[in-house]
Amino acid sequence: MSEFLHRLGSGAARRPWLVIFVWVTLLIVGVSGFAVGFKGVSTSFDIPGTAAGEVVEELQERLPEFSGGSGLVVYRTDDGSPFTEEQQEAIAALADSARGLRDVSDVVDPFAAQQQLADQTQQLDDGRAQLDAARAQTEQGQAQLDAALADIEAAQTQLDAARSQIESAPSPEDARQAQLTQLDNQQSQLDAARAKLDAQQQQLSEAAAQIEASTRELESGAELLSFADGVRTVSEDGSIALVAVTFDLPRLELPEESKQAVIAHFEDASIARVEVAFSSDIAQGIPEILGIGEAIGVVIAAIVLLVVLGSVLAASFPLVTAITGVAIAVLGALSFSGVIQIASFTPVLAIMLGLAVGIDYSLFILYRHRTQLIGGAGVAESIALANGTAGNAVVFAGATVVVALLALNVVGIPFLGLMGTVGAFAILIAVLMSVTMTPALLSLAGVRVLGRRTRAKIIDRAAAPALTRADAARASVRQMSTLRAVVTSLFAITVLLVLAIPALSMRLGLPDGGSEASDSTAYRAFTWTQEGFGEGVNGPLLVTADLPAGLGEDGVQAAQLAVARELAAQDDVVAVAPIGTSTDSTLTAFQVVPAEGPNSESTDRLVRDLRDLPPVNGAIELGVSGQTAINIDISAGLAQALPGYLVVVVGLSFLIMVMVFRSLLVPLLATGGFILSLLATYGALTAVFQWGWLGWLFGVTTPGPVLSFLPVILVGILFGLAMDYTLFLTTGMREAFVHGASARVAVARGVRAGRTVVVAAAIIMISVFGGFVSSESILVKGFGFGLAVGVLLDAFLVRMLLIPAVMHLLGRSAWWLPRWLDRIIPDVDVEGASLERRHPRTSTSHPVHEEGPVAGAPTVAP
Structure with missing residues (x-):
């Protein structure tokens, strides 16, 4: 691979404009494909085969009017006074006219219903x-x-x-x-x-x-109606009203345009002294992809690049390659949205990964090239060698991220697998851009990639023999003390374990309106509904009952009453209302209002308790669905998938690192460090998003469960990024060890050789990911926070402190590998040592001029 990348880098350096033309053409193709094929993204998530999904399928077949998606339009008077007659008439007229909107099956006038x-x-x-x-x-x-x-x-x-x-x-x-x-x-x-x-x-x-018969019938009806006392459409003080909108299509099939049409219908017709808001079932749209926070993150990355590279021109190259790669990947993926259903967060995740990884990968190659130029190498040979060495590590590191993300397809959750696939595609494009576009841009820049000050220092500096300088550099590296290694290890492990403590109580869920930004329409609708009708109205359950065939009208009512009694007898149920019966009287549906909101522990427990109930009267089977139950099922499915996926990723991590580092203890150490940083990241997520710690700082208005698919995604992404930093640090240690340095000195040399670029790369990733924390979408905010904290902990506590300290304590045993295993595993040579032996770098004995290295008798650099 290193030899191929060497030739690829050399070819890109010789024909830079051809490379640029190819990528620009791909960008144009992506834009064209997006213009033709983009059909919108989905704001809903689902897992096939859930209990709630099976109930929806049954409703579609036997009671279709209750199988479609639904949402609330919430009205409130601005001064808390009851609605006037004129205001009521205006709202009723809007509700009546909304029945003609696209995909709308029914709209309930709240005042008529009340x-x-x-x-x-x-x-x-x-x-x-x-x-x-x-x-x-x-x-x-x-x-x-x-x-x-x-x-x-x-x-x-x-x-x-x-x-x-x-x-x-x-x-x-x-x-x-x-x-x-x-x-x-x-x-x-x-x-x-x-x-x-x-x-x-x-x-x-x-x-x-x-x-007496009429009395019994009346009392049965009265009892059935009494269970629905908590169901209202107008608050008791008359200041808040709920307009229920029902759609023909199920939630997952409902196009965004239909929901936006509902919003426009009610929002455009303003009513004097009345405010309107929309529940998240209607208003949860596509999250903002780029905002001020994301722009600030990119600016910070640019500043870091400028500090590390010392040249505006050089600092622009990683940004150009990353942004171009992200555009190609995201537009290309969205071109297929008319063929496959793409979740709204998928392109945001691709942008996050593509920007952060694209900048870092290009930086690794550029930094290696810059170091070689300072050492006196020619531009063309340095580009090829940097692409064959640092580029080889980039390809290998990128491959680990791609494999980890593609492994999301094995968990059996379609939207999660597609999210991983699109993310992997963005990583692949970032890798290809790094090993082709970066060499092309470096060729066009020549020695100007160094910056004026660096070139001036090289011109003024006396040309010392390269070998002498290298030896001096090696001699100046001092190993850490054993006491320092012990203290550092204990410190890092203690911090990570303390941060991981909140993860013991982590709950998973999907966001509701209360999790949205405080100024969003979904948040207002959620809080107004809670204020006027109670917490549970924001998360009603849909319960179905399969009735025996042949029941007459009286039998159906008796069966409904028996079911309602059973439902109302459950803890945390405040209201039960029958809402419909199939034409053959074999299926009846109820709306059940829980005591607390959709993401509360009591509601989660209630759904499970209802499903565990035996058949009512020994013959009536119950089913539980509704948006709240669907979200609970999705979260449960994701929680079940997490351990298996973690085992797959950790096992993959271990096998890859055994092959790369030709050691058993180093992979075990790196894997253990990854697990510690992952658990600490989960703990930080739980503390901020579930417990509400520092919520004011990160814009968490209402604490709730951790986003259900976030832990699974973080495993794949953080694993890949952890492998990046492990490769760029530990391969330097192995290279020094193989070349004769003692094990502990090799650790110090590896850290010294890679710390600058790894720290810079980590800061860049933290800045890019952290920029997404400012997003109003709780989905984007959670991912940005989790990735930023994960990179921070893994890069600085694990890779820069814990692993070097423990490897110092292990000494030579860190590189132990059984002979039989050494013989059968392939030599991947990630650090490119064999490439450097085949293509020895030449340096001139003369300084560098503006045009590039001055021709002279070359000398072989070590």
Whole structure:
């Protein structure tokens, strides 16, 4: 590889304009592809096969009106007073006209809905009153009927007594028969009256039964309605109203244009003395890619480059290559957004990585070339040699980042795998730019890459033999003391472990409106909703119940009531409202309002508890979905993927470093250091974003769970970047050790040789990543903070302090490798020692002029 890169660098130096033309052409192709193929990005995330996703699929098939995405438009009076009649009418008119917007299936007028709830309550009260009146009338009729029956029984008694007297009295037969006939007529009249009363009793009993049935039905409805007492669309003080917008398409398929159309519809029609805001389901758009913070980060990187390189021209080269590479990578990736769904944060991540890595990789090659020019090498040969040595390390380091990011595809989460793939593409472009465009630009610059002061010093300096200077440099390096190594190791490990403590309580989640910037519309909607209706209204759950087939209307209501009772009996549930039943009456849906917000621990626990419930009445299976449940499932899936991915990356790290450093202990040390810095980074994220420590400094308005896919992404990125610094420091140590220096002196030489460029590269990365912390998007802010802190801890505490100190303590054993393993692993020669032997650098005995090295008898430099 080093020989190929040497030829590539030499070719780029000979034909710089051709190289520049090729990259400019690719940039034009990227711009053209973006113009034609860009179809927008998605602001939603999903993991296939989740429990909530399965419920959504069931709803799409059997209850499609509740399977689409939804969101809230929140209105509030500016002085906290109740809405006037004119304001209510204006909001109602906007809600009604919004039903014709693209992909909108329904819009709920909050005042009509609240009135409907009030009407239902009034209907229940009226129904109770009517039933009470009917019951009283029935009881009165029963009393009258009982009195009539008592009269008939008394008459019957008298008639029976008279019959008995006539039959026992000694009277003529004709007279007795006449009397008995008269009694029979009276008995017939009495029987007719009794039959009439029996019929009336039957009617009265039926009426009473109907009243009782109606009472039971009314009370069932009242009980079902009572569970929904916490569901409102207008706050109790009448100052906040919720307009619910439902879309035809599921959340993941809903185009951004449809949500923006809703925002424009309600925002453009201003209502006097009324404010409007939109929930994050509608307003969470594409995060800002570049802002003032990101620009400041690039400016700091430029200042660092200028200080290290001492030339404005040289400092501009890494910026030019990095920015060009980022443009090509991001525009090229977004060109395929019409074919594949790209998450909105994906291009931001690519820009972060492309800028930071692109600047650093170009710097490594440029710094090596600059050092060789100062040593007297010719421009062309120095470019080729720098590309074959430092460029070889760049390619190897870039490959580790690319492999780590591509490994995200093995976790089985599509949007995360695509994010890693696009990030890997940005890294690949950065590497290719570094080993082609950088040599081309260096060729055009010639010795002007050194800067005037450096060239003047070279001209004024007496030309000492290169070998003597090298020996003097080596002799001046002193190894650290053992006490210093012990103290340094303990200090670094202690700091990292202390920083990692908060990670023990790290919770994962996706951002809600409360996590957004305090001046954002999503944050206002979140806080207004919480203020007017309670925390749980910001994170309602959608619960489905599979009902047995063949239930009638009464059976469906009884089943709904049984399910509602079970749901309402759960801890942390404040309201349960039935919202719909399928046409075949086999699926019914409920809205469940939890006690706390969507990212609270109690809501997370509630979702799990509901899923663990046995079938209601032994036959009714429950399912839980809704945006809150979907986010919980995504976070759980990402948490499950993290350990496996960490094992893959750590194992990959170990194998690569065994091959590079031809040692077992050095890879173990580097891997252990990476894990320590990773855990410390997780701890810092937890302290700031979950606990709220220093939240005012980093713009964290509302503490909450750590972004669910951030830990997984950080593993891949920080692993790759840690390998970069490990390569550029430890390869120098190995080179010194192989060339005869003692193990401890080799550690000191490696640190001295690489510290300037590694410190500069780390500061550049921290500046670029840190610039994204100022973003209003909590997604961008979290990534910028995590990457900046991760690089800070890994570069300065682990690579610059811990590893050199522990390697000093290990001494020669640090480079131990079993002979059998030494024979089978390939020699990758990352430091390019074999290349330097094949292409020895020549230096002139004369100073450097403005045009370049002065021709003279060359001498071989070591």
